[in-house]
Amino acid sequence: MTYAQEIRSRYFKAQRKLVEAKQLDDRSVLLSFPLHYSGYTRVEFSVTRMDESNYLLSDFGQTFGELHDSGYRVVPSLKQRILEITKIWRVSLAGECIVRTCLDKELGTAIHEFAEALKTIGDAYLAYPRTGERDIEEEDEVKQKIRLTLNKRHLRYKEGRTILGKIGEHKLDFYVSPNGQPGLALAIQLSPDRVHAEAWEFKANDIKRSVPPNKGIVVGVVYDPSATKNFSRKIIDSVVDISLPSTEIDSFDQKLDAHGVKAVVQ
């Protein structure tokens, strides 16, 4: 036996132990592979003989289940993207299941490719924690509290407005025009990293330097203290007028008082 043959032989010997097969019934077998969805769970799927020469491979909904359990919304656009990623392996969708049909003569290759397709989906989607949906919900909650405070103070505000700084344009979540009184430029940055915090250092200065339209404007940033590292927090604290942790949103009213942001006619 050559060295190459020996290595190959040892690899296949190990695979025999690592790959498990459980017979489900006369026609179906459950296969469990030593491949993991980004280190979480093993790739498993069933192989069912449909007739003399055709087989059906199905993950019985496990892959989308993994995505759902990790916080993804399994919507049609996500499914479509997954099909695009895996089209080289000729998989398709049947409800929540990823499936592939194959002929008897290509079964071995199809099993290998199907396992690779499922593993690829896991790597593409599960390698990084899903936080987007949670951020959107929390942002909505924060925005609602900001609206309540501004309405209570009879302040006229605009949402999603872009204003001009001295150098560039800056998109804000809430904007109250100065109109003879201190105005407000407020952004919600729930989990700002260092780059975003530094960007706000520039934005805050640029907005304030753009006199006269922004003269006397109060710049504020709302952030989630549990998702913001101390360094980013210190940058924000040092550059904006109102640095507001989302857990202390109830103090927004007092902070507006402290900076003299109030309606012209109460």
Added chain:
Amino acid sequence: MMRAVAHPSVTEPTVKELLKARKVIRRTVRSNWGTNTEASRIEVVYDVRRIASPHENIGLRLTAWLPLATGGTPPYPSVSLLWHGERIRCVDWKWREDVIKDNLVTGIVRRWHEHQWTDTDHGRFVVSANHFVKNPDFWGLMRVCLKRWKIADSTRQMRLGE
């Protein structure tokens, strides 16, 4: 493949503390239970909060999932608890799952098992759940997980499932 760096709040001690604390389902984020008879799955997502501070959103989500049409293979539900997007607990079914501790495969479990968050292995550390998952239908598994993770149910959806 190793996962990305975890959310700064999610560490083994904070997860343990959170699981020990009494919690409550505050609201339904998403659910198709009983609304779509042609759906190919059941999925629900709940917003969970501490009973001590129910108005504070702590980024804790309870999710459950069941594919309905699986092409002959029995459908298995799964229930997971996500904190800041990290899966800190999950009960699901696999014919075989590797137990990973300190980045090493230390054994295997079969069928029902619980993924438990650790600083080193994140959700890859698993323990058998066969001894406490006795009624593994969708709501049966949900109830077991609620009890195990100290979450009280205050939603109508949950009562519909009983």
